[in-house]
Amino acid sequence: MSITTTRCRNRSNERCQEVSVMFSRFGRLIVLNPWKVIAVWLVLLVGSFLAPRLADQVSNDQASFLPSSYESVQAQELAERAFSQGNGASATIVIKRVDTQPLTEGDAARVGELAQALNTAGIERVTSAATGPQAVSPNKQVQLVSIVLSGSPADPKLNDTIVSVRDKTSSMLKGSELSYAVTGDGAFLLDNQEAFDNALLVVSIVTLVLVVGLLLVIYRSPVAALLPVVVVGVVSAVSGAAVALVVRAFGMQVDPSLATILTVVLYGVGTDYIVFLLFRYRERLRAGDSPKDALTAAVSRVGEVIASAAAAIVIAFGALLLALFGGFRSLGPGLAIGVIVMAIAAVTLVPAIVSLIGPKVFWPSKSWQRAPRGSIFQRLGTFTGRRPALVALASGGVLAVLALGVFGLKIDYDQIGQLPKGTESARGLEDIKLGFPAGALNPTTVYVRSDGGQPLDPAALDRFAQSLAxxxxxGSLMPGPTGAPATISPDGTTARINLLLTTSSYSNTALDVAGDDLRRVAHAETPPGTTALVGGVSSLFADIRHANNRDLWVIFPVAGALIAVILGLLLRSLVAPVYLMLAVGLGFVATLGATVLAFQGIGDKQGLSFNLPIILYLFVVAIGTDYNILMIARLREEARAGNDPRTAAALGILHGGPSVAAAGLILAGTFASMLFAQVSFLTEMGFAVSAGIVLSAFIMSLFLVPAVTALLGHTAWWPGHGDRGRPDSVSTEPSSASQVEPVTTPAG
Structure with a gap:
């Protein structure tokens, strides 16, 4: 029989087999028509170059990711209407002496000339540049030049403006004893974008080297090593264009980290799927199948696994659509689209290419012609089959110990700290601390609005400002241009009061002040007939923190429940999905605990990036489930062949272990490339996801899941009992029970 899938002779079993039959027919269609499949992908590739660029859809404005119901967003909208700069970016030039001595009167005059030159230079988007005695720190170590910029921070043209300001400042201060750094919102966004662009380049190069190097070690074949590079390159172009089209069609905002994360996901997941397919293809070649039949069988067997695994990832990413914070919501569809395109390519483009190459895909290695004897996976499988209770206890214990680290978890919202230390923005922030409070660069602003349109009372505003202080x-009030604490809009109905906090604007303490205590006082003490709104960076991130906490409680259970449904449909069981998801949940907590130990324990970070837990959860749960699906499907396959639960566990590790280990090693390596990104969040994410994949592949899927399945035996497959062999079916899979030693000894 040329096709390896089991076919039903009894109509009652037909529903159980229809998926396998479908993938068998689909696989043969692809294998017999490779050029047509490749032609379709070439058309898609050419079309991708005509589509919008994903990079053009990126937004760096965190406020644009929050719903308008939040107070910080309402404050920005009010400022835009009253002062025409609510969402406008800003820049600040921080100037000090090279010799670290106090600034002289001559230095102050030179800085004044700089501000005047910027006002008359005609730099696009520069509304004004101001300095003066009030901009000199009390200890005379630092003087500031405040620049008001027109337009939203998300406007890419502001990048050119910041570059022009830096060039003009450099030329004006050349030859003086003064040093400078242009920082502030506008400069921060420019440096942030450059950091992510550099990170994308570094991550792409390191990922490419790691993938090719690891595949060369695994297959000892340059053809097999380069196959994922070609396929992922095509998929990256096609999926990037698809994401850009969807984003543009629905008017969505895209987080700047999407392009970097998508690149790593496609290389990691894509290589995993290709490894799954090639391992099964090699197995069937060793069993004596012809190349075409072996490839058809591989697509038939692995196709369902890839489809289920991709569905789990897509559902997990799709759950991000439930997020309030748009930064999460924008990642979900983009990553889901990329995984869908990659899964389609794995069962179409990859088999088409391999169909043309044949066994030469493993050239020049000859190892594909013979199965290894006495391999480490054979020994591991035999040991697990003999002592499943011990293996389950040991593997679960490792995860439980690492999970203890989660009790020390602290969340960090410091976006400035995400930048590499060498950027000009970061240097300016350090310089400003020489003479001003930590919150001086980003004052927290309280806006007061007249409810009935009547003019505001300056005396009442002064009293209100003192209560806020x-x-x-x-720390203190920041006087306006007139010296009064409140600046009133031209129509007299809106005022703003700038406050300097005693801590960094991004610290949790500042978020507590702006999002809780200050709002409570502002709302209670506002003058009669007016409404107060607290805005500014600290208020914004207080709202982001609230949205993030809400999203964690909503997305986690929804994604977990939906993935469990996928597992239930795949396995036709209610028991297996429960312990599989419990294992994945334990793996997630263990990963987060290990990350806390690495960065807050061994490292000196104050906390983990606020968006790391939710991203980590989705990656570890979704991608970790990939390995569980591959392993549990193999365990079911071995049980259906008539093996007892312990022998099935041994055989599952023997045959499924190499592909799980190889895929896990490659995927962990691709995410580890983020360690070279020099962006704090990407570095944390690279470590965390790599650790999570290692724990998922080498502890959870390779040991914990087979051991628990062996212990539960027939109960694991209740109520569908998909482990039962079918006497009315014919299987052409070779018997593999002889490849492991008998495992009938009691567990202990």
Whole structure:
């Protein structure tokens, strides 16, 4: 029989077999028509170059990712209407002496000339540049030039503006004893974008080297090593164009990290799927199948696994659509589209290419012609089959111990700290601390609006401002241009009061002040007939923190439940999905605990990036489930062949272990490339996801899941009992029970 899938002779079993039959027919269609399949992908590739670029859809404005119901967003909208700069970016030039001595009167005059030159230079988007005695720090170590920029921070043209300001400042201060650094919102966004662009380049190069190098070690074949590079390159172009089209069609905002994360996901997941397919193809060649039949069988067997694994990832990423914070919501569809395109390519483009190459895909190695004897996976499988209780206890214990680290978890919202230390923005922030409070660069602003359109009372505003200054955590009032604490809009109906907090604007303490204590006092003490809104960076990230906490409680259970449904449909069981998801949940907590130990324990970080837990959860749960699906499907296959639960566990590790280990090693390596990104969040994500994949592949899927399945035996497949062999079916899979030693000894 040329096709290896089992066919039903009894109509009652037909539903159980229809998926396998479908993938068998689909696989043969692809294998027999490779050029047509490749032609379709070439058309898609050419079309991708005509589509919008994903990079053009990126937004760096965190406020644009929050719903308008949040107070910080309403404050920005009010500022835009009243002062025409609510969402406008800003820049600040921080100037000090090279010799670290106090600034002289001559230095102050030179800085004044700089501000005047910027006002008359005609730099696009520069509304004004101001300095003066009030901009000199009390200890005379630092003087500031405040620049107001027109337009949204997300406007890419502001990048050119910041570059022009830096060039003009450099030329004006050349030859003086003064040094400078242009920082502030506008400069921060420019440096942030450059950091992510550099990270994308570094990550792409390192990922490419790692994937090719690891595949060369695994297959000892340059053809097999380069296959994922070609396929992922095509998929990256096609999926990037697809994501850009969807984003543009629905008017969505895209987080700047999407392009970098998508690249790593496609290389990691794509290589995993290709490894799954090539391992099964090699297995069937060793069993004596012809190349075409072996490839058809591989697509038939692995196709369902890839489809289920991709569905789990897509559902997990799709759950991000439930997020309030748009930064998460924008990642979901983009990553889901990329995984869908990659899964389609894995069962179409990859088999088409391999169909043309044949066994030469493993050239020049000859190892594909013979199965290894006495391999490490054979020994591991035999040991697990003999002592499943011990293996389950040991593997679960490792995860439980690492999970203890999660009790020390702290969340960090410091976006400035994400930048590499060498950027000009970061240097400016350090310089400003020489003479001003930590919150001086990003004052927290309280806006007061007249409810009935009547003019505001300046005396009442002064009293209100003094009450705000008494709030714990507020350092001082920042006077407006007239010297008064409140600046009133031209129509007299809106005022703004700038407050300097005692801590960094991004610290949790500042977020507590702006998002809680200050708002409570502002709302309670506002003058009669007016409404107060607290805005600014600290208020914005207080709202982002609230949205993030809400999203964690909503997305986690929804994604987990939906993945469990996928597992239930695949396995036709209610028991197996429960312990599989419990294992994945334990793996997630263990990964987060290990990351806390690495960065907050061994490292000196104050906390983990606020968006790391949710991204980590989705990657570890979704991608970790890939390996569980591959292993549990193999365990079911071995059980259906008539093996007892312990022998099935031994055989599952023997045959499924190499592909799980290889895929896990490659995927962990691709995410580890983010360690070279020099962006704090990407570095944390690279370590965390790599650790999570290692734990998922080498502890959870390779040991914990087979051991628990062996212990539960027939109960694991209740109520569908998909482990039962079918006497009315014919299987052409070779018997593999002889490849492991008998495992009938009691567990202990």
């Amino acid at each position: 008494q709030v714990s955590g507020v």
